[in-house]
Amino acid sequence: MSIAELYNIFKEYPLVSTDTRKISQDCLFFALKGENFDANTFAGEAIKQGAAYAVVDCLDLPKNPQFIFVDNVLKTLQDLAHYHRKQLGLPVVGLTGTNGKTTTKELINAVLSQKFKTSATLGNLNNHIGVPLTLLAITPETEVAIVEMGANHQKEIEFLCAIAEPDFGLITNVGKAHLEGFGGFEGVKKGKGELYDFLSKSNETVFVNHDNNYLLEMSNDKVFKEVVYYGTSSLCYVSGELLANDPYLKIAWRQGGHQETVQSQLTGIYNFENILAAIAIGKKLGLTNEEVNKGIEIYQPTNNRSQIIKTAKNTVIGDFYNANPSSMAVAIENIAKLDAGKKILILGDMFELGDESQAEHQTIVKQVGKHSFDEVIFIGKEFSKQQQAPFSFYTDVEVLKKHLENNPIEGALILLKGSRGMKLEQLMEQL
Known part of the structure; x- marks a missing residue:
């Protein structure tokens, strides 16, 4: 057939x-x-x-x-999704990146849905099966689609772009994740940069974080239909300034001579650029400032991504959906800047780092040592190789659970972060 x-x-x-x-x-x-x-x-x-x-x-x-x-069910699913995308003929916003993909996708969807009927990737269905399923879920009533694309090796984004054919594209950032599959950080840049390659060849529009030197370097040698910059510089299409992070982000942003202030329900300084990206895309696609602000204000993070969870005993920054050296580093710096009487870190191993795993875990331990946290707990086999005072080390979640049952933590702001495979959600009952 x-x-x-x-x-x-x-x-x-x-x-x-x-x-x-x-x-x-x-x-x-x-x-x-x-x-x-x-x-x-x-x-x-x-x-x-x-x-x-x-x-x-x-x-x-x-x-x-x-x-x-x-002949092949998987290829048929992918071919059908591409065929459907071509028949719809609607604008598709494609995004990838090392960190913040899903949060940025949800922000973009929250903003654009103030004006358009949107369809967006559910959860993180962003691979060679998830992207086709995302496209096939788009209905004829949809006016704009937002498609998240993930990768753990080179040529994957290239393949997903060929299926989704984005008209607008965004790389949130490039960092140290899936180093084993990509073959190091340069491999990550090349792999994520395949989105820029596609947009350049197709003469489409790209959104670039002007504050990110890696993304500037990756985009500067290519020609696009249009390059839309966002960042802190007044030269950007959308420029912004962080006003508060206590713990929710409040920002000022400017576009076309008008300045706005918006209060988000997101924590983490690293989400400042993700908010600006959503604002830039919203403005470029014709939304009013009021519509953009409403989209940012109503978005609430879920699925343990920069999610503030108030328990009976503590306030937990639940950021344990996944972790890599880049996201771990910015999460640590963020909680270090927050105002709280008692701050505790509970950090789990980072997976898929290959030969660089020991060095990257060592770097995180050193970074934590530069700050004065009330308590620091590391979990996992990789972190346990870095044992040093005054930090606590546990080989797995079960051992730590028993410790916390006998030694409960109370009245603290806790950062709970680690790779998905560490299953840190099992600790929430004790926190």
């Missing part, structure tokens, strides 16, 4: 599922393969649960009029 023929079926049954545990009535089930599973074996079950059709690539399956046989 051709993609055009499959698209006609998709228009009749526009819901897509890749998980038999989440089958919607009359959806299209795509039987993907993984390292430890082959969803072709669940195709019949998907039909029984209400799927209109199952897209499969195993010729050994029994004949079924509701099975659509293709």
Whole structure:
């Protein structure tokens, strides 16, 4: 079956599922393969649960009029998503970066939704499966789409751009993450820079943080339809100034001779540039200052990304969705600047750093030592290799949980940060 023929079926049954545990009535089930599973074996079950059709690539399956046989289910999903994107013809904002992708995507969506019917990546469905699912979830009523693109190796952003074909693009920043897959920091720059490469070749518009020297360097040698700068310089299309961080950010911003002040529900100085990015995109796409400000003001962070959580005993900066050396460093500097009577760090290992893991964990321990925190707790095998007074070190979360049960923390501002695999959310009950 051709993609055009499959698209006609998709228009009749526009819901897509890749998980038999989440089958919607009359959806299209795509039987993907993984390292430890082959969803072709669940195709019949998907039909029984209400799927209109199952897209499969195993010729050994029994004949079924509701099975659509293709050469490769994953490629078909990606091709169908690209075809759908082309038929819609709506503007797509694509973004990537080492840190702040999801928060920036949510901010952009909050701002643009004040004027347009928007569709944005759900959660962090930003890989070779997530981006196609994001595109296929766009309805004909959508006026602007915001697509987050993630990567842990080179050529991945290039591939995702070919599927999503963004008209506007943004790299939040480049930092030390997935060093193992990218082959070092220069590999990260090259990999994330594939978004700039695509926008340049396609003659599209790029938004660049003027305060970030890496992004300036990466964008300066390319030609775009338009370069829109945001940052602290008055020369930028949108310029801004941080007014307060106590602990929520309040900023002043200026565009076209008009100055505005906006209070956000975000913490972390590092989110200042993410707010400016959303403002710049909103203004470029024709929103009023009032619409932009409302979008920034209503956005509340979730999913343990720079999220302030008040418990019965403490205030926790829950920033443990993920971590890398870059995001860890700025989170530490942020809490160091906050005004609180008692400040405690609980930091977990950072994953996927390859040969640079020991050096990067050592750097974080040294950075913490430059500040005067009331208590610092490190968790994980990598941090435990760096043991030194006066810090506490625990090999895993379970051991620390038992310690906290017997030695509860009270009345503190706590930064809880580490890689997703550390499962630091298990500590919230004790905090």
